[in-house]
Amino acid sequence: MSAEAPAAASRVDFARAFKDAAVAALLAFGLFLPLIGFETVQNIRNELVLETRWPLLFNFVALVTAAHLFGSLVVTPWRERRALARRRAEATPSQAPSWLGRLGRRLCYAIGLGVCFIGVVNFGSDLTEIIDFIGAPSAGAGFTVLAALLLTGFLIGVGYVFMRFGSGGAAAAGHLIGPAGVGFLVVFPVVALLGAGWGGAVKWIDNFGIQILIYVMLGLGLNIVVGLAGLLDLGYVAFYAVGAYSYALLAKTFGFSFWILLPLAGILAALWGVMLGFPVLRLRGDYLAIVTLAFGEIIRLVLINWVPVTNGYAGIGGIPRPTFFGIPFNASDQGFAAMLGLEFSPVYRIIFLYYVILGLVLLTAYVTMRLRRLPIGRAWEALREDEIACRSLGINTTNTKLTAFALGATFGGLAGSFFATRQGFISPESFSFMESALILSIVVLGGMGSQVGVGIAAIAMIGGTEFLRELDFLKAIFGSAFDPTQYRMLIFGSALVLIMIWKPRGLIATREPSAVFKEKKIISGSLVKEGRG
Amino acid sequence: MEVFVQQLINGITLGSIYGLIAIGYTMVFGIIGMVNFAHGDVFMVSAFIALIAFLVLTSFLGVGSILLALLIVLVVGMVFTSLVNWTIERFAYRPLRGSFRLAPLISAIGMSIFLMNFVQVAQGPRNKSTPPMIDGEFVLMGGEAYPVTLSYKQILIWVVTAALLAAFWYVVAKTSLGRAQRACEQDQKMAALLGIDVDRTISVTFIIGAALASVAGTMYLIHYGVVSFADGFLPGVKAFTAAVLGGIGSLPGAVIGGLLIGLIETFWSAYFSTDYKDVAAFSILAITLIFLPQGILGRPDVEKV
Numbered sequence: 001m002s003a004e005a006p007a008a009a010s011r012v013d014f015a016r017a018f019k020d021a022a023v024a025a026l027l028a029f030g031l032f033l034p035l036i037g038f039e040t041v042q043n044i045r046n047e048l049v050l051e052t053r054w055p056l057l058f059n060f061v062a063l064v065t066a067a068h069l070f071g072s073l074v075v076t077p078w079r080e081r082r083a084l085a086r087r088r089a090e091a092t093p094s095q096a097p098s099w100l101g102r103l104g105r106r107l108c109y110a111i112g113l114g115v116c117f118i119g120v121v122n123f124g125s126d127l128t129e130i131i132d133f134i135g136a137p138s139a140g141a142g143f144t145v146l147a148a149l150l151l152t153g154f155l156i157g158v159g160y161v162f163m164r165f166g167s168g169g170a171a172a173a174g175h176l177i178g179p180a181g182v183g184f185l186v187v188f189p190v191v192a193l194l195g196a197g198w199g200g201a202v203k204w205i206d207n208f209g210i211q212i213l214i215y216v217m218l219g220l221g222l223n224i225v226v227g228l229a230g231l232l233d234l235g236y237v238a239f240y241a242v243g244a245y246s247y248a249l250l251a252k253t254f255g256f257s258f259w260i261l262l263p264l265a266g267i268l269a270a271l272w273g274v275m276l277g278f279p280v281l282r283l284r285g286d287y288l289a290i291v292t293l294a295f296g297e298i299i300r301l302v303l304i305n306w307v308p309v310t311n312g313y314a315g316i317g318g319i320p321r322p323t324f325f326g327i328p329f330n331a332s333d334q335g336f337a338a339m340l341g342l343e344f345s346p347v348y349r350i351i352f353l354y355y356v357i358l359g360l361v362l363l364t365a366y367v368t369m370r371l372r373r374l375p376i377g378r379a380w381e382a383l384r385e386d387e388i389a390c391r392s393l394g395i396n397t398t399n400t401k402l403t404a405f406a407l408g409a410t411f412g413g414l415a416g417s418f419f420a421t422r423q424g425f426i427s428p429e430s431f432s433f434m435e436s437a438l439i440l441s442i443v444v445l446g447g448m449g450s451q452v453g454v455g456i457a458a459i460a461m462i463g464g465t466e467f468l469r470e471l472d473f474l475k476a477i478f479g480s481a482f483d484p485t486q487y488r489m490l491i492f493g494s495a496l497v498l499i500m501i502w503k504p505r506g507l508i509a510t511r512e513p514s515a516v517f518k519e520k521k522i523i524s525g526s527l528v529k530e531g532r533g
Numbered sequence: 534m535e536v537f538v539q540q541l542i543n544g545i546t547l548g549s550i551y552g553l554i555a556i557g558y559t560m561v562f563g564i565i566g567m568v569n570f571a572h573g574d575v576f577m578v579s580a581f582i583a584l585i586a587f588l589v590l591t592s593f594l595g596v597g598s599i600l601l602a603l604l605i606v607l608v609v610g611m612v613f614t615s616l617v618n619w620t621i622e623r624f625a626y627r628p629l630r631g632s633f634r635l636a637p638l639i640s641a642i643g644m645s646i647f648l649m650n651f652v653q654v655a656q657g658p659r660n661k662s663t664p665p666m667i668d669g670e671f672v673l674m675g676g677e678a679y680p681v682t683l684s685y686k687q688i689l690i691w692v693v694t695a696a697l698l699a700a701f702w703y704v705v706a707k708t709s710l711g712r713a714q715r716a717c718e719q720d721q722k723m724a725a726l727l728g729i730d731v732d733r734t735i736s737v738t739f740i741i742g743a744a745l746a747s748v749a750g751t752m753y754l755i756h757y758g759v760v761s762f763a764d765g766f767l768p769g770v771k772a773f774t775a776a777v778l779g780g781i782g783s784l785p786g787a788v789i790g791g792l793l794i795g796l797i798e799t800f801w802s803a804y805f806s807t808d809y810k811d812v813a814a815f816s817i818l819a820i821t822l823i824f825l826p827q828g829i830l831g832r833p834d835v836e837k838v
Contacts, residue, residue, distance in 0.1 A: 030616045034582045035655045050588045294815040305808040437642045444639045490650040496643025501628045504636035
C-alpha cells in the first residue's frame, strides 16, 4: 500500500495540465486585453488615442500559461510528495520540531547566511586597502584595515551565531528574537557607519532605520487598539496627523522645543482619541471600522481645507529641527559638532534622530508589555475575547475601550511629532487612508497582538519596498528605461495578498498569554479571538 | 427654487452612480460578511475598460452611431469587469474564506493597492479625458438668469440606472439564482446542505457586483469625461458610506443610501462650500451610525451569547 502511494502521487496528468493551462491562457488574455493590449496616449493635438501593445500582451499571456504549466507539472507533484513524506514521518514517532521551530530555523539560516555574505562582500571590497597596507604600512591605513577586519569578523560571527542558534532550539527562538532584535537595533548605526562609510550611512540609517522604526512605533500603537482590545480602527492615521500638526503649529507659533512638545503632542492626540472614541463606543465590528475610517478622512479633509491654519495642500515647511538638549545640529560655532570638537557632518543629526525614535519605540513596547500584566491590560484582552462575559463580570467596558483608544492615540501622536521634526515639512498627503491601511496591515501581518511580529512585518513591508529603490542593477537586465520604484506599490499590494493567503494569522503565529495559572505556555494564534468591538 | 431643482437633478445623477457601486459592497458584505475594499478600484478599472472600448469602437472599428457605441461599451465593459472581479474573488478572497475576519480585509486592501498601481503602470499616471460623448440638454424652467437644465447624458444615466436596477431586482427576487443568493446570505451551511453550490453563488455575486460597478464606471466616464488611476478610492469610500447608510446587506438600502449621499454632496456644495462636501458626507455617515447603527433599512444586529 505504502509502496503504491508515492507512484500514484507523482503521476502527472499531462492532458489535464495542458487543458487547464489553455483555460488559464484564455483567462489571462481576457484579463489583460483591455489594459495591457491597448495603451491610451495623448497625441500631438492633445487628443486621446489608442496604441496597441500586442507583443506585451502576448508576453503576459505566455507568462501566465507557463507559470500555470509549471505549477501543475512541477510544484503540485512536489507538494504532494512532501505531504506524503510528512504523513509518513508523523506515523513514526520522532522529535519533529514544532512549526515555529521550523520557521525560526529557516529564518535564522537565511539571515545568518545573508549576514555572512555581507561580511565577505565587505571584506572583498576592502581588499585593495589591505593590500596597500601590506605594501606600505601606515597608521591611518592600519586603522581602516583593522575596522574592516573587525566588521567582517563581527558580521560572520553574528551570521554564524544566528545559524547555530537557529538550528538549535525551537522554543528558544521565540524568547530570544526580541532581545536579539533590540540588541541589533542599538548597534545598527555603528554597523551602518562602518559598513557604508559616512556618506552612505545617512541613507541606511534614515531611509531604512528611522523609516522602519516610525512604522514599528505606529504598529505598536495600533496593536493596542486592534491586537489587544480587538477594536478595528481604520482611521489610526488621524492621530498621527494630530501629533504631527500639533508639533508643527506649536513649534512654529510659540517656538517651544521638541522635548516640551513631544509629550504635549501625545496628550493632544490622546484627547482626540477619547473625543473620537466616545461617540463610537456603542458601535461594534465593521461599523466601528467604518466610523473610524470616516473620522480619519474628516481630519485629513479638514487639514486640506482649513487653509489659514494648516496651509492646505501646500503643507507646513520649516518645522524646527530637534536639538541635542539645546545644542543645534548645524555647522555654526554653537553647533553640536563644533561643541564636541568634531568635524561637521549631517550624520550626527540622523544618528540622534535614530536613537530618539528607537527610544520611543522601546518605550512603547515596554509600556504595552507592562500594561498587559496590569488589570487594564487584562481587561483589554478579555474584551477582545468576549465582551458580554466581560460586562457580566463587572468590567467597565466604556473605560476599557476609551483607555485603549487613548493610549493607542498617544503613541500615534508621539510618532507624528517625531515624523514632523524629522521631515521638517508636513502636508495632508502623508496622512491618507493608505497610511492607515499600511499600519493596519503591519499589525495583521505581524500576527495581531505580537510585538515582535509588528517589528518583523514593518521590516518586511517598509524595508522591502524601500529596498526596491536599490535595485538599480535591474536596469541592466530590462534596459535603462526600466524604473523599479514604479513597481514599488504594485509589489507591495500583491505581497499583502500573497502573505495573507500564505499565513492568514500573520507571520508570528504564537501568542504568550499575559495571565497564567500554573505554568507559562505558548499558545497558537488561532486560539486567540479577534474581537468584534 | 431654480437652484434647488437643478441641484436635485445633479444630485440624483451622482447618487445613481454611487448607488450602483454601493450594491456591489452591500451584496458582498451580505453574503460573506466582508468589506470588499477593492470594489472602488474595480469601478475605476471598469471606467478604463469602458474608455478603451469606446476608443476601439470609434477609432479602430469606425462605429458611427454614438448610442450604438455606448451600448456595446456597456456590454463589453460588463463582461471584462466581471472577469476581473471573478478572478480577484477566486485568487485573493476564496482561499481566505472561513479564515479569521481581518484576513480578507487586508487581502482586499492589498488588492486595491495592486489594482490602482497596475492601472497606473499600464496606462500611465495622467488624467485621461475624452471628448464629450453626448451633447445637448433640455431647459426645464427658469429664465435667462438661471436656466434649469436636464442634459441628455443625465437622462441617459437615469434611464440606464433604472433599467439595470429593475433587471437586477428581477434576478435577485424572482430567479433561482437570486433565491440561492439570498439563501447563502442567511445560512451558508444550510444552503449547501440543500444542494446550493455556495462557491458558485458567491462567484456570481461578485460578477453581478462587478457588472453594476462597470455600468457605474461607464456612466462616470460619460458624466465627467475624465478618469485617472486614483479615481477609485473616493467614489469607492462614498459608495461604501452609502451602503452603510442604507443599511449594509440591504439592496434597496444601497440605492437609497447612494441617492442620499449624492444629494447631500450636491446640496452641500451648492448651499455651503465645495471644500467641505466630503466632510459633510462622512459626518452624516458617522452621525447615522452612532444614532442608527443598523442604517436606514438594515436589520438590527442581535448578539447572542
